[in-house]
Amino acid sequence: MSPDNKNLLSLQRNFLAAIREPVFGDSRELTALPPRDGEVSPEFFALAENEIVSTPNLEARERLELYHRQYWFRLLDSMDEDFPALKRLLGQENFWRLIEAYLELVPSRSFTLRHLGSGLADFLRVNPGLGGGHPVHAAELAQLEYALCETFEQPKRPAVAPEKIAETRLALQPHLRLFAFHTPADEIWRLDDEAAIPDELLAPPAGEPKFHAAIFCHAARQIVRRIEAKEFSLLQAIVVTGSLATALEASDASPEEVSAWFQSWTGFGWLCEREHPGKIEITESASNQKPVNIPLHHNS
């Protein structure tokens, strides 16, 4: 890297650091962010003063401020669009306080805004004070809403025909996500925008996950579907073993239950052939919280 290119890199680092600073004053009033005292850093002013040309219409600081505003407008809009149910749960002020804190500490590491909220659920788990009094509900709702963003861009593989299931190494569709929640996040998500959240849905969570849900795409729609705990376990066992017969050996589900579930799985095309035997990702909302990669031992 030439010395001059080092200058270009230094300029770009300083510029990005400046526009990532929190917004205050007039710029902040143009956003939905709650009031916050303060002003941008001396480095922000120095960058404008030293590097940017003033014009008769705009001071250098105002020109840098245009980029500063646009950065925040764009990211806030994206989070607003991706987490409407979380906003309803937390209320405007708590939601925007959370989002601002998140964006300050967890900058975008992806070329696309679609991934901007990927760390929000984990951020809530390590910052429960930003959960508006319902940190577990908030984290699980964030996880559910981000899964909806994710499933939208996942492939749909050919479903295995029912008569081929016994002889096929099985996997679940890449667009299918299974969740074990401590809270009825799916029910909260389903409420109308204007509806108050009933108290019973906000009961404090305790113990093991009690609510299980599948999020997937079907007929160009994203669907959130409540499933039973035993159905959840059986699907997870299929992911790990690749075999319905082996998975059933460890299941205490009745034949009638399995038959009903199976009809639904084949109707939605959830079962497909395993493509890469090495790793399958299962996303759980349990005590370990994070997406886990389960190494599979493929025998074929």
Add this chain to the structure above:
Amino acid sequence: MNASRFTNFQSLGIGIGLRVPYYDHILSERPTVDWFEIISENYLVDGGRPLEVLEQIMAQYQVVQHGVGLYPGSAQGLNWEHLRKLKALVRRTKTPWISDHLCWGSVDGTFSHDLLPLPYTREAAEKCAENLRIAQDFLEVPFAVENVSSYAEFKDSTMTEWEFLTEVVELADCGILLDVNNIYVSSVNHGFDPLDYVNNVPHERVAQMHIAGHSRYERFIIDTHDHPVIDPVWKLYARAIELCGPTATLLEWDDKIPPFAEVHGEALKAKHYWKHAVANHHEEVAHVA
């Protein structure tokens, strides 16, 4: 119509930006449109609805890729993972050329999601050209780089924006996506004559043009793509077409998106200027003969 090595020797007419609100209309009504421009990054996905729709569109229409995330002005060079994904999409779409913006937008792995301005220096031009050469060679399709609208200029700049653009494309040996609206926006924000810009870029390298609307405030203009094209931009476009010849043109409309027919009608106004350009060209030929 302009067909050159910068367009892969293909001539395209007036295009429309493929946007989600139009999916159903396009697939059900199959309107007559010369081509669709897609935002590459919207389709850098493993599957799902975006790619399903794209496949259906491609079965009926020519698609051209336009990017917002390559950042050829990045001092740290290009992101190879991004390039590999782009190449896979290029193979899928068979885009005749590919474009992205002359800007930077990420550093140390953190993304701004904006098209950020560059200092117009020889050093920045060389870095951009190096990145563009790598991209063009790797993607194996002609690359057209687009001038961005900007709100700040740097004290270190040693040349005008059009001199910088010219320097970059000649060093990289790539094409230009001339955004006429961006020229107008920047001319107001920085106080230069937009005709100087249009008159002085290397016209033979212009592979494609963009037109769009913007939002005018008291002291500056923001490039919002949420209005019809204003008359001064059409006049600038007319001059650009006069100099470059009829060139594949795309109307950008990304916010407050009106019905498809309205956007298409606005875009087709560009044809009016093409007729003039062709007529003038024939007159010139007759005069020389």
